[in-house]
Structure formats: structure tokens, C-alpha cells
Amino acid sequence: MFGIRGKVGVGIDLSFDRVKVCKMAKKKDKYFLLSLGEKKISPEPLRDDEKEAWTGHAIEGIKKLLSEHKIKEREVYASVSSNSVVIRYLKLPFMPASELREVIRFEAEDHIPFEVEQALIDFHITKEFVDKEERMMEVLLVAAKREAVNSYLDIFQKAGLEPVYINVDTFATEDAWSIGEEGGVEKEGVIALVDIGARTTNINIIETNASSFNRDIMVGGNDFTDAIKEEFGLAFSEAEKTKEERGGLLLGEEYTTITTTESGRVSYAIESVATRLLDELDRSFTYYYTQLPSYKKNIDRVILSGGSANLSNLTTFFSNGLGIDVMVARPLQMIDLSKSVGLSADLEKKGCAFATTIGLALRGLLTS
Numbered sequence: 001m002f003g004i005r006g007k008v009g010v011g012i013d014l015s016f017d018r019v020k021v022c023k024m025a026k027k028k029d030k031y032f033l034l035s036l037g038e039k040k041i042s043p044e045p046l047r048d049d050e051k052e053a054w055t056g057h058a059i060e061g062i063k064k065l066l067s068e069h070k071i072k073e074r075e076v077y078a079s080v081s082s083n084s085v086v087i088r089y090l091k092l093p094f095m096p097a098s099e100l101r102e103v104i105r106f107e108a109e110d111h112i113p114f115e116v117e118q119a120l121i122d123f124h125i126t127k128e129f130v131d132k133e134e135r136m137m138e139v140l141l142v143a144a145k146r147e148a149v150n151s152y153l154d155i156f157q158k159a160g161l162e163p164v165y166i167n168v169d170t171f172a173t174e175d176a177w178s179i180g181e182e183g184g185v186e187k188e189g190v191i192a193l194v195d196i197g198a199r200t201t202n203i204n205i206i207e208t209n210a211s212s213f214n215r216d217i218m219v220g221g222n223d224f225t226d227a228i229k230e231e232f233g234l235a236f237s238e239a240e241k242t243k244e245e246r247g248g249l250l251l252g253e254e255y256t257t258i259t260t261t262e263s264g265r266v267s268y269a270i271e272s273v274a275t276r277l278l279d280e281l282d283r284s285f286t287y288y289y290t291q292l293p294s295y296k297k298n299i300d301r302v303i304l305s306g307g308s309a310n311l312s313n314l315t316t317f318f319s320n321g322l323g324i325d326v327m328v329a330r331p332l333q334m335i336d337l338s339k340s341v342g343l344s345a346d347l348e349k350k351g352c353a354f355a356t357t358i359g360l361a362l363r364g365l366l367t368s
């Protein structure tokens with residue numbers, strides 16, 4: 001395979017609106033991108049209650065995408081959406097992992113809104129600390145309904161695949177950042193990874209290299225598109241095109257044109273949604289500060305990913321509103337792109353939209 005003999009990882013990020021694939025190889029300590037691509041599942045966003053139609057579209061979408069990219073591997077790394085699982089950070093007296101394994105199901109009972117018997121549970125000790133002279137630990141608990149995960153797996157199996165690892169999209173995005181991006185100043189301090197997808201914006205706050213807070217905001221790219229659709233009276237697909245080609249916020253002197261020019265009106269529409277998102281981010285960060293007094297630290301940097309992070313000037317808009325540095329993720333920064341087939345310059349630029357998918361492929365390389 002292109003002269004690279006090493007491990008191969010295939011990540012598939014299936015959302016309600018699109019499916020994305022990333023295939024990577026690892027040789028010695030170097031990562032090579034082999035394929036990166038996406039396919040929309042349906043031209044217009046499906047309603048949340050059109051789950052059955054979605055399943056059929058998803059199976060077809062996966063098959064077509066893999067065939068277009070000539071991906072023959074059957075073993076893939078996939079993720080479920082953070083809003084379909086329960087994520088909790090438990091503070092417990094320190095105990096060895098073997099003991100924790102015994103007690104975690106009892107602990108989980110207090111934290112998950114469904115029967116533990118129906119749940120798939122995973123956990124991970126994220127940090128140890130001392131509180132009032134007692135040795136404590138923080139445990140990241142993830143629970144999903146077994147039935148929901150099984151029907152998700154079913155989609156991949158019907159597409160002829162064998163998922164060998166199911167992550168949660170928010171933690172796959174974190175993998176892209178922690179494994180795929182360059183180290184240095186950006187990794188220090190408290191980092192908020194904010195992934196703005198089509199329906200959901202996920203916040204994952206990383207403190208001392210471990211996830212410490214996670215929340216979904218039900219605002220995303222489809223809301224930006226809807227605002228443009230309303231402003232210009234366009235069909236959804238036309239509004240989406242306008243957004244992806246020219247979407248952004250006018251700032252400074254240009255701001256005075258928001259009612260008179262086309263780009264001004266696009267900016268005006270986008271600002272209405274960006275303001276909602278900014279308020280929700282601000283609220284979540286305030287909650288994070290107040291809920292975690294023992295770790296109380298300011299967020300040093302916000303890193304945006306997801307397709308909507310491509311909106312121009314969104315970083316400046318959030319940075320001005322939050323008073324925190326905001327930048328766009330660069331998950332392909334450390335990856336050798338020279339072996340990738342048909343990677344357009346555009347896709348390379350849009351790496352931030354593929355953060356979750358890249359994180360899945362990287363995880364595949366680390367664990368396979």
C-alpha cells in the first residue's frame with residue numbers, strides 16, 4: 001500500500017447528517033493520511049423522528065463512501081454521539097482499579113437515568129488528588145443503553161463492516177487533539193475543545209491532560225443554515241451552499257454593512273446563531289468554574305473543531321465575547337499527507353471538520 005507497510009486504522013464518524021471516513025497508517029513514529037472524505041446522508045436534514053429512514057440512508061452512505069475511497073478494510077473504529085450516552089465525572093475515595101471495577105456499577109446506579117442492567121458501562125480513572133487530607137480520585141464514567149449501541153452496531157454490520165471499537169465522538173475529537181496536533185503551549189493549561197457540528201456543539205474541557213467536563217449544546221451548523229435560509233428565502237441546500245462558500249461574520253468597519261450588502265446580510269444571519277452559541281458557551285464555562293471548586297482554574301484556550309469552525313471570524317467573535325484565546329483545530333498538522341489519494345487542498349484546509357474522524361483512525365492505530 002503506497003510503499004507503507006505498517007499498521008492501518010480506519011475511522012468512521014457517522015452523524016445524523018453525514019458520514020466521514022479517515023484511513024491512516026503508522027510507520028515507526030510517523031502517521032500517514034491515506035484517505036479522507038465525507039458524504040451527506042440526505043440532501044435536506046432528516047427530522048429527529050425519521051430514525052428508520054436515517055438507518056437506511058446511513059447504511060447506503062457508508063457503503064458508497066468506502067467504495068468511492070476504495071477502502072477494503074472491514075475492521076473499523078466508530079463513535080456514537082455524546083448526546084446518546086451519559087458522561088459523568090465521579091469523585092471517589094481512592095481505590096485500586098480492580099476494586100473500582102467491582103463498585104462502579106453501584107456507583108453508576110446513582111448517576112444514570114436508566115437501569116444499570118440495560119447499560120454498557122465504561123470507566124477510566126482520570127486523576128488523583130487530595131481533598132481535606134483524603135486521597136481521592138476522579139473517574140470518568142460513560143454509560144450507554146445496550147440496545148442503542150446494538151442498533152448502531154447493526155448499521156455498520158449491514159454495511160459489511162466490523163466495528164472493533166466504539167468510542168464517543170467527543171473523546172475521539174480529544175484523541176485528534178492529543179495525538180494529532182503539535183504539542184507546546186497549546187497543550188498546557190485548561191483547554192476547552194468545542195466541536196460545532198451540524199446539530200450539536202460539544203464542549204469537552206481538558207485539565208491536566210484529562211477530560212473534566214462535558215456538555216452538549218443543541219445548536220449547530222444546521223441552525224446557521226436555517227438563519228440564512230430565512231434571511232434570503234432560500235431552500236436549505238442553497239442556504240447551505242451560501243454558508244459554506246461565503247459564511248462568516250463581518251467585524252470592525254465592515255460591520256456597518258450588515259443590512260446593505262449580501263455578505264452583510266449573511267453575517268447578520270450568522271451572528272444571530274453565533275450569539276446564542278456564545279451565550280451557551282459562557283454559561284457552560286461559568287458552570288464549570290462553579291461546579292469544580294477543587295480544581296477551579298480559568299480556561300486558557302478554546303479550540304474549535306467541527307465543520308462549522310470554518311465560518312470566518314467565528315474565532316474572533318467568540319474570543320471577544322469570552323475574553324479567552326480561541327483558535328481552530330489543526331488535526332492534520334502532525335500527519336504526513338503525501339500518500340493521501342485525491343486530497344483536495346480544500347479538504348486539507350477543512351481538517352478541523354474531520355477532527356472526530358481523524359481521532360478515530362488515530363485510536364485505531366494506537367490500539368490495533
Ligand SMILES: Nc1ncnc2c1ncn2[C@@H]1O[C@H](COP(=O)(O)OP(=O)(O)OP(=O)(O)O)[C@@H](O)[C@H]1O
Nearest residue numbers: 015197198199200221222244247306307308310311
Ligand atoms: N466551509 C464551511 N463553512 C461553514 N460551515 C461549514 C463549512 N463546511 C461545513 N460546514 C458546516 O458544518 C456542519 C457539519 O459539521 P460536522 O461535519 O462537524 O457535523 P456532524 O458531525 O455531521 O454533526 P454533529 O457532530 O452535530 O452530529 C454543517 O452544518 C456544514 O454546513
Ligand SMILES: [Mg+2]
Nearest residue numbers: 015169197356
Ligand atoms: Mg460530529
